[in-house]
Amino acid sequence: MVARAGHTLAIVDDDKRVLDGLRELLESVGYLARTYRSPKAFLSSGDLSAYDCVITDISMGSTDGFELEQAVRGREPEMPMILMTGRSDIEDRGFAGADERRVFMRKPLNSKVLLQAITRLLAFPR
Secondary structure: OOOOOOOEEEEEOOOHHHHHHHHHHHHHOOOEEEEEOOHHHHHOOOOHHHOOEEEEEOOOOOOOHHHHHHHHHHHOOOOOEEEEEOOOOOOOOOOOOOOOOEEEEEOOOOHHHHHHHHHHHHOOOO
């Protein structure tokens, strides 16, 4: 697999095992990955333009992934986003529109599919 030097991805999830696993996967193929245990921690981390893509869980306590997406897009409208969930009862709300910079994935994630999605999202100009 080709190294992805120069691309920084943010991972937001309240499950430390998911954060650690995704960070390990992404770094193993050359991405720089930063992890955050909450949307609040991510949003207060500084300049969001430092990230090339955000990967977030949908179900996380008081702020969900959809709300995080709105907050991110308010500051960085072209930010590629991957929203993931392990819950089968969450409707695919908000995914009806044709937004090329958003991917919805169900957990457990397939590593190959995730990496393909990231590659596709990073190809869009910002």
